[in-house]
Amino acid sequence: MRILVLGGSGFVGRSIAELAAARGDDVTVLNRGRADPPPRVRALTGDRQTPGGLDALGDATWDAVVDTWSADATVVAAAATALQGRAGHYTYISSRSVYVLGEDRLVPHDEPGYAGDKLRGELAAAGFGGPLLLARAGLILGPYENIGRLPWWLNRLHAGGPTLAPGPRDLPLQYIDTRDLAAFVLDAAATARTGPFDLVSPPGHTTMGELLDITNEVTGNHADLRWTDPDTIIAAGIQPWTHLPVWLPPGPLHTALHGSDVTPALAAGLRCRPVRETITDTWTWLTSLPDGAPHRADRPAVGLDPQIEATLL
Structure with missing residues (x-):
């Protein structure tokens, strides 16, 4: 296939371009040229x-x-309009953030912030006028991550010592490996699959305990995980998701993010690799970087201040 990736140098876009090239597709990427493109692709600036x-x-x-694209939807509209009649299929990488918390309905069209931008991006992509797939991804992890969630945990557990582990241990997690997202998107394009799909692993794919236990093992078993109940963590002023990436305490927000029914996506071919593979491959990638993991300038830094962690423990 002749594939155009709008982006293609970081995280999800890079995973898609890299996998497509590895499959033998003719791949072109268009971006600002701020990072080296994957091998075997044509790079346009x-x-x-x-x-x-x-x-x-x-x-x-x-x-x-x-x-x-994940910001101003006018950028998506311009691309979708410009490519009318020039491509057989269009995929927009959206987000499960387009849903109202805990409900199946979508946020209002004028919703501010990331959720609204993604919804407006979906509407703008419809201007393509041809077969359109809306890939509503959940939490995305894996190599090339430029948000910092799994890289932070990998670095923290590698540093070792007494380590705050947010409980409960059996808290279920759903996420999607960036490479599994890439595979679904490319397969869907090849078969001209259309419509919205929630793309995340099945409920209970892993747990907070398994995630941190494997992360500790992969990074050398340096950390002494101190499992702590959610109320104690919240009372200390520690923010879920930002101070402790990936983690959300039990409640409506956790259920909304980690309780998704992905039966349609699984029936359409979504396959999710084991959590150990995601963690191991991300650590291999992370330790190959001389300057550490990249970080998107438009996303806040994540992670817990060591002194706050030490004080709570």
């Missing part, structure tokens, strides 16, 4: 937020387009 940002595409055609 363009800033989609500026006039003429798509000019490098010329009049070329593709079998499939994958758009990873």
Whole structure:
């Protein structure tokens, strides 16, 4: 297939471009050129937020387009309109954040922030006018992560010593490995699959205990995990998700993020690798980087201040 990835140098976009090239597809990526592209792809430079940002595409055609944009939806609208009649299929990488917390309905069209941007991105992608897949991903982990969630835990447990482990140990987690997301998207493009799909592992794919136990093992068993109940953590002013990445205490928000029914996606071919593989491969990638994991400038830093952790323990 001839595939165009709008993005293609970081995290999900890179995983898609890399897998497509490994499968033998003819891959083109368009981005601002701030990072080296994956091997065996054609790299075009363009800033989609500026006039003429798509000019490098010329009049070329593709079998499939994958758009990873996550901010202002006018950028998605411009690409979808420009590629009308020039591609056989369009995928927009969206998010399960488009749902109202704990409900099956979507957030309002004027919802501010990330959720609203993703929903408006979905609506803008419809301007493509052809087969459209909306990939509503949940928590994404794996190599190339530039948000910092799993990399933070890997580095923290490698540092070792008494380590705050947020309980309960059997707290179920759902996420999707970036490479499994890439495989679903590429397979769906090849079969012209359309519609929205919630893309995350089945409920109970892993637990907080398994995630941290394997992370500790993979990084050398340096950490003494001190499992702590959620009320104690919250009372100490420690913020779920940001101070302790991935973790949310039991409650409505946790249920919304980690209680998804993904039966349609599984029936459509979604396959999720074991959590050990995701952790091991992310650690291998992370330790290969001379300057540590990259971090997106538009996302806040995550992680717990060592002194706050020590005080609570």
